[in-house]
Every structure is written in structure tokens, then in C-alpha cells.
Amino acid sequence: MKMRGARILLESLRCEGVKHIFGYPGGAVLHIYDELVKHAENLGITHYLVRHEQAALFGAAGYSQATGQTGVALVTSGPGGTNAVTGIANAFMDSLPLVVFTGQVPTHLIGNDAFQEADLTGITRSCTKHNYLVKHVEDLAPTIKEAFYVASHGRPGPVLVDLPKDMTAQEIEFSYPETIEVRSYKPQIYGEHKAVKKAVKAMLTAERPVLYIGGGALAAGAFDEVRELAEKLNLPTTCTLMGLGGFPASHPLSLGMLGMHGGYWTNMAVNNCDLLISIGARFDDRVTGKLSEFAKGAKFIHVDIDPSCISKNVPCDYPVVGDAKIVLQQMLKEIEEQVNDGHQISTHSAWHEQIAEWRRQHPFWWKEEGDVIKPQYVIHELHRITKGQAVVSADVGQHQMWTAQLYGFDTPRNWLNSGGLGAMGYGFPAAVGAAVARPNELVVSVVGDGGFQMVLNELATIKQYNIPVKILLINNGFLGMVRQWQEQFYEHRYSHSNIEVQPDFVRLAEAYGIPALRATKMNEVTHTLEKGLNTPGPVLIEMKVAREENVFPIVPAGAALKDMILA
Amino acid sequence: MKHTISLLVENEYGMLTRVAGLFSARGYQIDTLNVAPTLEEGVSRMTITTHGNDHVIEQIIQQSRKLVRIIEVTDMTVAPHVEREMVMLTVSARPGEQRQEVLSLVEIFRAKVVDVSNDSFILEMTGNAEKVGAFIELLKPLGIHDIVRTGPVAMTRVAHIKAQKLKDDDEEFSELTLNEKV
Numbered sequence: 082m083k084m085r086g087a088r089i090l091l092e093s094l095r096c097e098g099v100k101h102i103f104g105y106p107g108g109a110v111l112h113i114y115d116e117l118v119k120h121a122e123n124l125g126i127t128h129y130l131v132r133h134e135q136a137a138l139f140g141a142a143g144y145s146q147a148t149g150q151t152g153v154a155l156v157t158s159g160p161g162g163t164n165a166v167t168g169i170a171n172a173f174m175d176s177l178p179l180v181v182f183t184g185q186v187p188t189h190l191i192g193n194d195a196f197q198e199a200d201l202t203g204i205t206r207s208c209t210k211h212n213y214l215v216k217h218v219e220d221l222a223p224t225i226k227e228a229f230y231v232a233s234h235g236r237p238g239p240v241l242v243d244l245p246k247d248m249t250a251q252e253i254e255f256s257y258p259e260t261i262e263v264r265s266y267k268p269q270i271y272g273e274h275k276a277v278k279k280a281v282k283a284m285l286t287a288e289r290p291v292l293y294i295g296g297g298a299l300a301a302g303a304f305d306e307v308r309e310l311a312e313k314l315n316l317p318t319t320c321t322l323m324g325l326g327g328f329p330a331s332h333p334l335s336l337g338m339l340g341m342h343g344g345y346w347t348n349m350a351v352n353n354c355d356l357l358i359s360i361g362a363r364f365d366d367r368v369t370g371k372l373s374e375f376a377k378g379a380k381f382i383h384v385d386i387d388p389s390c391i392s393k394n395v396p397c398d399y400p401v402v403g404d405a406k407i408v409l410q411q412m413l414k415e416i417e418e419q420v421n422d423g424h425q426i427s428t429h430s431a432w433h434e435q436i437a438e439w440r441r442q443h444p445f446w447w448k449e450e451g452d453v454i455k456p457q458y459v460i461h462e463l464h465r466i467t468k469g470q471a472v473v474s475a476d477v478g479q480h481q482m483w484t485a486q487l488y489g490f491d492t493p494r495n496w497l498n499s500g501g502l503g504a505m506g507y508g509f510p511a512a513v514g515a516a517v518a519r520p521n522e523l524v525v526s527v528v529g530d531g532g533f534q535m536v537l538n539e540l541a542t543i544k545q546y547n548i549p550v551k552i553l554l555i556n557n558g559f560l561g562m563v564r565q566w567q568e569q570f571y572e573h574r575y576s577h578s579n580i581e582v583q584p585d586f587v588r589l590a591e592a593y594g595i596p597a598l599r600a601t602k603m604n605e606v607t608h609t610l611e612k613g614l615n616t617p618g619p620v621l622i623e624m625k626v627a628r629e630e631n632v633f634p635i636v637p638a639g640a641a642l643k644d645m646i647l648a
Numbered sequence: 649m650k651h652t653i654s655l656l657v658e659n660e661y662g663m664l665t666r667v668a669g670l671f672s673a674r675g676y677q678i679d680t681l682n683v684a685p686t687l688e689e690g691v692s693r694m695t696i697t698t699h700g701n702d703h704v705i706e707q708i709i710q711q712s713r714k715l716v717r718i719i720e721v722t723d724m725t726v727a728p729h730v731e732r733e734m735v736m737l738t739v740s741a742r743p744g745e746q747r748q749e750v751l752s753l754v755e756i757f758r759a760k761v762v763d764v765s766n767d768s769f770i771l772e773m774t775g776n777a778e779k780v781g782a783f784i785e786l787l788k789p790l791g792i793h794d795i796v797r798t799g800p801v802a803m804t805r806v807a808h809i810k811a812q813k814l815k816d817d818d819e820e821f822s823e824l825t826l827n828e829k830v
Contacts (some may be wrong), residue, residue, distance in 0.1 A: 207669055389714055
């Protein structure tokens with residue numbers, strides 16, 4: 082059957098199994114929105130109208146983080162596309178599979194400075210995994226097929242498809258390719274046998290090993306394999322900010338998060354280990370601190386599907402290129418073989434005892450000060466009340482670090498945040514995406530007053546669709562992390578980080594028709610949280626917290642992990 | 649250290665900016681760049697010369713491989729290869745002694761006179777970077793008015809073909825040995 086490009090786009094989405102898209106209409110995508118209103122229901126596709134294009138991208142990213150599936154966003158040309166750029170860059174840094182459809186002016190106007198024209202493939206070239214400009218309608222379906230393939234295979238990432246308006250108007254016979262072969266893109270899935278063998282030998286001979294889990298392990302769905310490896314070899318296991326949930330936080334072998342705001346015991350373990358086994362992590366500067374001091378006496382095993390990540394920051398002794406899940410399976414098999422050949426598995430009991438001692442010396446802590454609400458306590462209570470089972474989407478800043486430190490994630494895909502790009506404004510719209518993807522689960526968006534004010538327009542979105550996101554606003558009237566750095570590293574000069582001039586958030590939420598609660602004293606925290614979390618539908622819970630609380634420990638930028646500041 | 653990187657790419661819209669953008673975004677240098685079609689339709693060969701330590705070069709190769717439309721990336725420098733670039737120069741060649749001197753350099757360097765006017769020549773010469781450099785240096789005192797260079801292209805040497813055969817068929821081979829002697 083002949084159909085116009087706009088319909089072909091929707092039929093293609095159906096073929097890809099897309100159920101939800103986040104978007105915002107405009108001139109260049111009117112044909113698509115016209116087909117949406119006519120056919121979306123039959124195609125099983127629900128479109129969520131956001132209130133700013135950035136939220137469409139963050140929503141799609143949250144959807145992807147919460148499910149592992151490819152998120153889809155649809156925005157118009159020019160400003161629609163440029164507003165989406167932050168969201169695209171975020172997905173690129175955090176390796177989230179997204180397919181972003183942007184409108185474009187008709188092909189005959191491209192390059193003419195037409196109304197709402199922007200060179201979107203040019204602008205996004207450096208923050209997409211790949212992008213396409215569709216110039217012939219017969220290329221439309223195959224391009225979409227390839228876009229979904231590229232976004233989700235190998236190291237995932239965002240792919241942009243730019244659609245000139247005439248491409249969505251022209252009619253052609255629709256047929257969706259069943260398979261796709263991209264000659265120039267074939268990620269290596271299986272680890273080389275020799276490399277796996279060598280790495281396993283190093284694991285079995287290490288005396289003070291640490292297993293270091295990154296977002297790549299989550300992307301590969303390697304949760305079971307990570308756990309099996311850790312348990313089989315008695316490996317103390319730490320997760321990066323992006324890897325939280327990749328290993329159960331409540332597991333006796335868990336060390337929690339490492340890096341700039343990691344635990345003292347975690348960073349000391351990494352600092353003193355003799356073998357660091359990295360699974361899908363990228364040795365980010367927020368993890369390593371001063372590179373030349375990072376795990377100085379250790380050898381490195383690095384498993385990654387992206388060879389450019391290996392030895393990028395730290396010279397690797399045992400590189401293994403491949404999919405984390407597959408490589409771990411290969412490793413587990415190899416361990417069995419080497420054990421059968423007589424290799425012993427160590428209990429590492431002295432090493433575990435040493436780490437436990439470090440943990441006893443400096444656990445996470447906060448000081449209670451009268452009535453003032455301590456933000457750490459709020460997170461602690463959130464964990465207790467939700468039994469650690471909620472989907473938690475944090476924004477960027479102090480509250481993000483407290484949540485990462487104190488909300489123990491036992492399962493993958495319950496922790497959403499903007500790790501690599503650190504994009505303020507991510508937490509709330511990402512929670513919307515997660516709540517759409519997992520409608521029967523409790524989704525809590527922990528946000529600060531700074532980041533929330535960047536996206537509070539999305540209150541209208543959750544009202545419109547009755548999306549049951551519980552917004553937990555940690556309000557200290559500061560850009561807290563900026564203030565903390567100004568306090569610690571700029572002699573208390575609080576330059577433009579005070580945002581105490583702000584709306585009454587409770588009345589603001591109510592103006593959108595969303596119930597809201599507020600706690601201002603310690604003894605109100607538990608009750609307010611419980612009441613808010615039990616309120617059906619969307620709700621805002623504001624916590625007026627201590628204004629100048631700091632996140633500890635902190636490794637100052639560029640310092641070695643062992644030089645972290647504890648208090 | 650200088651490296652010659654050869655990239656086999658799908659020749660589609662925006663390919664050059666994808667590669668150039670990768671280099672600029674990650675702070676790598678492009679010293680020279682050459683792009684031309686191959687025998688296969690839709691596939692081009694890019695030859696880039698760049699410099700950096702081993703770590704930088706390794707990153708350039710791995711990051712380039714990640715570009716979805718790049719088919720193959722080879723660091724030509726690590727294997728036996730032949731490298732050539734072409735230069736064209738407009739040089740002073742007034743009748744008499746100067747013209748004779750230019751012609752003798754043309755002879756020595758196996759260059760060609762491709763255009764003649766009353767008092768100048770356009771010369772064409774092919775060779776590796778050192779040979780081209782030497783030719784330019786020798787011509788400088790005689791007066792170079794204009795110069796264009798293609799930047800190097802490179803090809804892996806096929807090791808299993810007998811040297812004798814190469815010598816018979818391939819003038820480039822004898823040039824190479826000549827240069828190696830120098």
C-alpha cells in the first residue's frame with residue numbers, strides 16, 4: 082500500500098516495537114502529527130506531549146534507563162532540534178540508546194536560511210553516535226531500521242534522523258526491511274579466547290582484587306554474571322555512579338560507589354588493590370581523581386565493547402573487547418577450567434577484613450542539628466520507607482550524590498541520573514519517562530531546587546497524563562554543589578549560587594493542580610514522606626533542608642583518591 | 649611522531665566533516681588530508697597525516713573506527729608501505745643559464761615540465777615527503793612563484809611479490825630504493 086512518509090515513519094516505529102514517544106509538534110513535523118492523531122491508537126503508539134523539547138529527550142532517556150529499550154523522541158526543525166541538543170548530548174555521554182526524529186525544512190529550501198531552519202545533522206554530529214538526513218523518501222524506512230540498529234548495538238547511543246518536510250509528504254509503497262547489515266559497523270561481541278584466559282589467570286592469582294562495575298555492565302544486562310563472578314571469586318565489588326544497581330548494594334561483597342564522592346573504604350580499597358577488574362566502566366576523571374596516583378600498584382583488567390575506552394585514561398594490562406555479558410560468561414567458564422586444572426580460589430579474608438576496618442573507621446555519616454532537616458536523613462528515610470525498591474531518578478548536584486551514597490540499589494535500572502554530562506534538569510523529566518515505561522511501580526524523582534526550576538514546566542505534562550511521579554524536592558535555596566565548592570575551594574565566596582528567591586513550590590504545584598506537601602522540621606520528614614508517597618497520582622513533596630550541608634567524603638578535583646576530605 | 653593513517657570510508661553526505669569533526673573535537677591534528685574515490689562505487693579512501701605520541705595515535709585509530717561509516721582504519725606507518733605526494737610549482741625559468749639549471753633539477757628529480765611560458769615553467773613532481781622537500785629547497789634560490797601539494801597518499805607494500813618483479817614493472821620501486829640509498 083502506498084502511504085506518505087509521515088505514515089511510513091509511524092509504521093516503522095510499530096515494526097520496531099515502539100510503544101511510547103515523547104515529543105513536541107511544530108511546522109516541519111505537522112504531517113507526522115497529523116498521521117499520529119489518525120493512526121497512533123491502531124498502531125499501539127502513545128505520544129506524550131512535553132512542555133519543552135529538552136524534556137522530550139530526557140523523558141526518552143529516562144524511559145531507556147528504566148527499561149534498556151530504545152527511547153524515541155520527536156521534535157520539530159530549527160529551535161525544536163536545538164532545544165533537544167542537551168538531551169542528545171546527555172544520552173551520548175551516558176551511552177543511552179535513543180532515536181531522535183527532527184523535522185527539517187523541505188529539501189529544496191535546505192541551505193536557504195529558511196524559517197525554522199537549522200543544520201541539525203551538523204550541530205549534532207559530535208554528540209550523536211550517528212545521524213541521518215533523509216533526502217529520498219524511498220530511503221526513509223531503511224534509514225529508520227538502521228537508526229534503531231545503530232542506537233542499540235555495540236556501545237549504545239543516540240541516533241538522530243532529520244526529516245525534511247517533503248519526505249513526510251511524499252507517497253511511496255511501504256515495506257520495512259526485516260534485517261539490516263551495516264558493513265562499516267560490526268561491534269565485537271565475543272572476547273578473544275587468549276585475552277579472556279590471561280585475564281582469568283590474573284584474577285585467580287590476585288591477592289587484593291576489586292571488581293569495578295560501570296554502566297556498560299547494565300547496558301549489557303550482565304547483572305547475574307557480575308554477581309556470579311563476584312561470589313565465585315570473593316571479589317569486593319564497587320559500582321560507578323552509572324553502574325549503581327549493577328551489583329546489589331545490600332550484598333556483603335558490595336563496596337558501594339567509588340570516586341569523588343565514594344565511600345572512604347571504597348576508595349581505599351581501589352587505592353590499595355593489586356588487581357582492578359573493570360566491567361564496562363571508562364575510568365572517568367570523577368572516578369580516578371589524579372590519574373598517576375590511581376590504583377598505583379594495581380594491574381588492570383578492562384572489559385569493554387568500545388575499544389577506544391580501553392587504555393584511554395589508564396594503561397590496561399589485560400584488555401578484553403566484547404559485550405560484558407558474553408565476556409563474563411566466557412570468563413566464568415574459563416575460571417571453571419582453570420580451577421579444574423588445579424588453580425585455587427582465595428577467600429581473600431585478610432583483604433575483606435582490611436576493607437571492613439576502613440569502613441568502620443569512616444562510614445557515611447551526617448550530624449543531626451536540632452530541628453533542621455538533614456538531606457541525608459531524607460534519603461535514608463526514603464530508602465527505608467520504599468524498602469529500597471523504588472525507581473529513583475535524581476537530578477544533578479548534592480542531592481544526587483547523597484542519593485547515590487545512601488539509597489542502596491539492589492537491582493538494575495532503578496537508578497536514573499545524568500552521570501556523564503551532569504545536565505541539571507534531567508531528574509524530573511527522566512522520571513516521567515520511567516513512570517511511563519513502568520506504570521505500576523513507584524517512581525520518585527529526587528531533585529534540587531536549582532535543577533527543578535529548569536524543568537518545572539513539566540508539571541503540566543504529569544498533570545495532563547496523570548503520570549504518578551513523586552517529586553521529592555530537596556530545597557536548600559542554593560545551587561548546593563556550586564556553593565560547597567565555593568565554600569571549600571574559593572574561601573566561602575558564594576558567587577551567584579544563592580537562589581533563595583524562589584516560588585512557593587507547594588502553591589506552585591497546586592496551581593498546576595498537583596497535590597503538594599512540605600516538611601520544615603526533622604520530625605515531620607517521615608510522616609510527610611509517607612503521606613506523599615501514598616498519595617495516588619503525581620505529587621510534590623518539598624523538604625526544606627539545612628542550607629549549607631556538604632557532601633562528604635569529597636576528593637578535590639585533580640587530587641588522588643587517597644587524599645579525600647572526610648569532613 | 650608523524651603517522652600516516654589510511655581510512656576506507658563510505659562516501660556519503662557529510663563524511664569529511666564527520667572525520668574532521670572527530671579530530672577537532674578530540675584535539676587531534678590533521679597535517680595533511682587527501683580524499684579520493686576507490687574502485688568500488690560509493691567508497692573513498694582518506695589519507696591523513698597526523699602526529700602525536702603512541703597513546704594519541706592509538707586513540708585516533710580507535711575513535712575513527714567508531715564512526716559508523718568508516719569501513720577500515722590502517723596506520724600505514726607501522727607496516728612497509730610506499731608513500732607519495734605530488735607537488736606542482738611555478739618557477740622562474742628565464743632563457744639561458746637559469747632555465748638550464750631548472751631543467752637539470754627536473755632531470756635529477758624525475759620531475760616534468762607541464763607548462764612553459766617566456767620566463768617560467770610549471771613543474772610537476774611526485775615523491776615521498778623528503779624528496780618533495782629537497783626539490784623545493786633546491787628550487788627556492790631560483791625563484792618559486794607558486795606551489796601546491798596534494799599531501800601524501802600511501803599504499804601497503806605487498807610483501808610476497810618478488811622484489812625483482814616489482815623492479816621490472818614499477819618505476820616507483822626503483823625510486824624508493826634510490827631514496828633509501830640517499
